Amino acid sequence: MSDRIDQLREDFRRESGEVTGEQEATALRDRWVGRKSGLLTAEMKTLGRLSPEDRRLTGQLLNHLKEEIEQELELLESRFAAARELAQLASEQIDVTLPGRHLPAGHLHPITLLRQRIEDIFVSMGYHIEDGPEIETDFYNFDALNIPAIHPARSRQDTFYITGKLALRSQTSTVQIHSMQRRQPPLRVIAPGRVFRRDTPDATHNPMFYQVEGLLVERGITLGDLKGTIEEFVRRMFGPQTRTRFRPSYFPFVEPGAEIDYSCFKCGGTGCRVCKGSGWIEMGGSGMVHPNVLRGVGIDPDEYTGFAFGLGLDRLCALMYGLDDIRLLYENDIRFLEQFR
Amino acid sequence: MKISYNWLKEIVETDLDPRELASRLTMAGLAVDAVEPHGDDQILEFDLTSNRPDCLSHLGIAREVAALSGLQVRMPEAEIKPVVERTGDVTTVEIRDADLCPRYTARVIRGVKIGPSPDWLVRRLEALGQRSVNNVADITNYVMLETGQPLHAFDLDRLQGRRIIVRRAVDGEKMTTLDGEERELTSSMLVIADAERAVAIGGIKGGEDSGISETTVDVLLEAAWFTPVQIRQTSKALALSTEASYRFERGTDPGIVSYASDRASALIARIAGGEVLDGLIDAYPGRSAVEASFQPILFRESRYEALTGLRVELAEAERILTALGCRVRQGSSSLASGTLEVVSPTWRIDVRIEEDLIEEVARIAGYDLLETSLPGSAGAGAYLIGEDDRRATRRLLTSAGFHEAVSFSFVNAGLDAQMSSAAEESRLVLLDPIDASQSHMRTALAGGLLRALEHNLNHGSRNVRLFEIGKCFQANQLEPDGRPTEIERLALIATGARNEFDWQDAGSRLDFYDLKGILEALADQLGLAALRFDPGAEIPWLHPGRAAMVSLANGDPLGSVGQLHPRLVAGFKVRQPILLAEIDFQRLLAAARVEARYNQLPKFPTVVRDLALLIETSVTWQSIDETIRSLNLTHLVDLRIFDIYRGRELPEGRHSIALSLRYRAADRTLTDEEITAAQEQVVRILTMRFGAELR
Known part of the structure; x- marks a missing residue:
């Protein structure tokens, strides 16, 4: 069983390494930890079929892996969010050296x-x-x-x-x-x-x-x-x-x-x-x-x-x-x- | 006036060099403008004040130098060796108008030889800017420059009857003066005449056919004293000013007449030959009047101190006054001690009262002795009433980009009439304008500002904003003392870009609402209730569709604002609208201020409801505004217009206006029903009154 979990970890690592955009990161989250069809969610559901002994052990391992995956996903997502913000700000850049808008004052005699x-x-x-x-x-x-x-x-x-x-x-x-x-x-x-x-x-x-x-x-x-x-x-x-x-x-x-x-x-x-x-x-x-x-x-x-x-x-x-x-x-x-x- | 340093030194032996002398004299009140070398001489150029005609000669300046340096004046040689024949046997002098000529002396020098002057005389005259004519004429000039007494030499043989009559001219009497001009005289002028005709304009200029010529043998030398007023008037009336009239009209020394005559006679005898007849004919009917005008003046030590803040020893004051030629006596026993009785010398016609004596002592002692002090406090200072508002106005207008203009108070008559509502009879005209096209006192500021705008446009400026605050004049309203009324007005003129430096909106042009907005801001700045603006189609200088009459909230008229009538600016290079406002600034400053009072800040929310209506374009905003306000809606706190839309899809003659209404209650949050009800009232009344349609 632990082989299988190692396999899953390896798969996730490979897939997350291939993510290049925010949308892919969201898809990755859905694929792995999505509430309905996430790979890990599905794996969790199989635990019931195991003996109580295995269930406890495998459950621990799976939970551990899930934490790892969640952490990795957050890291990925925040990195992309920061990039998005930067891109947004960059697109809003103006030329601050252009003259300010004020009416030049007149002068007293x-x-x-x-x-x-x-x-x-x-x-x-x-x-x-x-x-x-x-x-x-x-x-x-x-x-x-x-x-x-x-x-x-x-x-x-x-x-x-x-x-x-x-x-x-x-x-x-x-x-x-x-x-x-x-x-x-x-x-x-x-x-x-x-x-x-x-x-x-x-x-x-x-x-x-x-x-x-x-x-x-x-x-x-x-x-x-x-x-x-x-x-x-x-x-x-x-x-x-x-x-x-x-x-x-x-x-x-x-x-x-x-x-x-x-x-x-x-x-x-x-x-x-x-x-x-x-x-x-x-x-x-x-x-x-x-x-x-x-x-x-x-x-x-x-x-x-x-x-x-x-x-x-x-x-x-x-x-x-x-x-x-x-x-x-x-x-x-x-x-x-x-x-x- | 020019003074030769060398000549001066012959009369007073100063050891000051010309520059030191100039500085001493300047600090004593005889301003020397320049010291210029001329050959081996130095010429001092004086700029004398009009009260010191006594200094229009070398003798006069020498007296000042002597008084300043404790020296004595040495009077130039004037000794005559007369022959036996008596002047009185050869000629006579008759003064008929002693009020104009209180003293007239004549002397006869026989057998002169007219010719060129000796070199020294020519050089001396030339150094002072005088042209040499002949020896006798030069000597009369020379003695005038020396003593300040103008002299005139007649050819005795050319005087009919060989006699002198001093009389007023007859109206229309003609005489040709030495310069060849025929002059028509009036009975207010004084002439020197012989038995038949006028031979000189008294104290001003000699006649052509009685003066010295190459053939002259016998000379009648005139030295006289004429009263200043008549000389000034005659000189002005004839537009004839001479060295003689210049001195006589300021006031010559009645006491030096005979000395000057002697001095000139002695010089003529020496230089031009001839013999001086015995005795000076001295007709002096004004003697007693002249003498009576030199009465003793009291000089009080105490008064000196009171005016100058300086103490003076009486002996020192006496020394100074004596040195200046005054006769001084210690105050008689009936007077308090510390006083002097002073009679000023005949050449000091300006010294008449005690304060004059005080100045004399103080200036010779030196103004640099003055000890400075500051008067103690006598209460707080204060600006002119309204000055804080004037300054606030200036700040507001300069912040709005307006430069301050200052224009002449006199303007072009036509321009002023075109741009002012003043009545024709209220215009004041200068009798003698410098520029005939600028002959009227302004009744409004607009004309001057339009001129200024034109000047700026002609010099390449396209964006111009100017304002002026200044007085205008009205002749049909007089002050109690007969002066015309002066009204302080404010005017603004503006044209061009709304903000030429706004690179995103450089094309936007100033329009009516910009200038109107400035007047509104000004009223607000000064704490006034909002001004009223009513359509002003009748203001001749403004575009009939783009002009408003401005008045205070209470209805008192202030002036107008609008776009200049295209006719007025047809000749201008630019086609952009020109905006002009002019108001009675005095009335604005005097208007009642709205007292500031605290209102509790709202505790409940404001509800904003917008409304878009189709309405006839001829319905003014003011009528809409007043109509809505007439509903007295309890909770309506603000009403604004935020858009006007004209579009082809809208019915002809109508536009869409967007209103924003703000509602609030002080004690609760308003319900939707309340606000909807209010909005419906608004729509209903606008529909009823103006046929407006909700969009």
Whole structure:
């Protein structure tokens, strides 16, 4: 009997060795251990005909063989299942180096980028951002700013008039007056916005550009506070190593007045193309608010003092991004706009 | 303005080299733009502020150098050796309009010989960019560059009646100036006349037939002081600007007139020969007014400190102010100590109040002395109201692929009119536009964006998305002070691929629903209730079948969205649809926000039921949506459309729409019967209202 079992084992081994696919493995299982027609199942059924002694012995051997066969079949099947999974995955392969699907973001205008940075700096220093009209009366555009009646800035050559009394504002300083009328000192105001001058467009001029105006009116404010404030601003804007220089200058709405220079952000002050070799970049005008301006809005210049400053965003933009032609700022060419972030 | 270093050194003996000098002067408020060599000389190019006409001369700059370096100014030689004959016996000066000419002096030099100038004079003028004419003309120029006082030389023999009358011109009066131009004058202009006619436009330019020529023998030399306003107005009206008018309109020194006359006369006698007659005719009717304008100004130590944050010794302030030419007295006993009484010199017409004196002391002492400080806190800062929403809007739009545009506030009148709903009378026109085709203040942003789009298409871009946030103007609504209303608006323009970088769907083009979707997303981002979109067949710049009026949930109108009218873009190179939206951004920002409130998460399942219906194509989604919602089905939580199918096998004029309805109860699982009943109600009402058929 054991010969027969050895024969069966040998047969199974031979047959299983010839299996090459998952289906053949299933057929092999059916053929050997299938519940109805499996060879081994049939063999088990013959046990009843044997003597109890033989039955026990042969039964042990058959069971042993069955375990062996089951193990072998599982091994075979799992090997084929793994191969099938691998094949399935392989068939699903994609080219992961192809571009991802996303909509490329648009970009903010460089003037907006700078304006927001400047606003953030000054808000953190306690300033209120304010806004003023772009079409102004003579009073706000000139009179209240102590600009003499004969000043050339008032001429139709320089300023865009709509009527004799209404003009496009020629500086954001107009917002100083609105702010001081709206609120009482102490006040700190930053007013960014568009201004207009009758300049024919060229590489360095546009008839419209952006300024940022600053105003602070409180008790006991000095030129030193102005310089300290500007120093703080340029350090936050251009880095902690940036230095500031004040030169006396003249603007009708301040006295004393000063032109602000800051050390070049590119070369640090040694001289380069950005600063035209001087090491300094002009930021804009500033000074102590003129007593006539304060009196004009009902603030007593003996009680309060204040400072004001202004800077041009377009020029700053040109310097920081290296623009060679500021007309590009308002052409809205997407090949230009997408360069800023 | 150009200054010769060598010439300057004749007036003040500075030992600073030209570059050091330029830097000192720049830091004192007289900006030197460049220092250029010229032969053995160096030329300093100044960019002066308009308040410093006193520095438009070598003497003026020399005074500054002296004050900065503690040196003395040496006035150039002006000594005259007059003959016995008196000027007053030869000519007379009559000022009829002293308001325009407060001071007029005349001197006569007899027997001059007109000829070329000596080399040194020619070279000096040339170094400063001036052309040599003849010796007498050159000397008047030279003395102007030296002292800042413009001068004019007449040929005495060519003055009718040999006399000078200073008067307003007669309206329509004509005169030919030295440049050969005939000019028509008005009664607001001042002329220098002889007994019969105008011979010069006062302070601006001499006349052709009264000036110096080769045959001139006797010279009448004018040195005068004209009031600045009239000179500026006349110069502008005649479009005639000269070295003289440039100085007079900014304000010359009324105190230097006679000295400049002496200096020029001395030079003429020396260089062109001739003899100077005795006595200067000095008609000075404005003397008392001029003198009255130089009143003592108080300088308080305390005020200096209050404005600059610096302490100054009174003696130091006095030294600086004196060096600048001021007359300074210690404050009289009735005043607090620590004060000075200061009278500014006649050349400093810009020094009028205490703050001016403070700047003078501070700038000569040096702004680099300023000690920096930061003002202490005075409360928290704040952004403009709505700035967080503006930034959120910008972020959303850039994330959706839109670049931010900034356009000029003035636009083409026709384009703006075509793309705006503003009334004709609300348009504002610039009196003097730079570009005549850009003469109107924009009433909408659309025109600017369309221009920008066109620019991009013309430069090869095919996929363009732009937005702009900016102010537009309306003249028919005025603010209390008479200004037109300014309204902040938002506009978007888009054309081309939905996503040009999606290599699987590169052919898909942006359409109406893309732009509408952005407005919906924006409202959601800002926390607003859903916007309303109603068919907008009447918007002239949009395709009548592909346009919608946009309004807030409460019905307040915002603007429009749609595809541009094909007529507007007929000339464009591309045929793809162009989408445009424009809204009143101010109103959007001000709109009421929906307050966020927590709703309990559902505990019971949502049942989704789909419905396919055949329905007339003319029935809008909005009417279907509103009809179903009008049933107020208790458990309907969501209603969506997920497909529209048009096919040839469908009846003419109908399409198939697929709806997805979601039902849920808060307290139990819904039964099949409940949901079926609800679905039947939906089908019934759509059938009743619109003749829809279940597919």
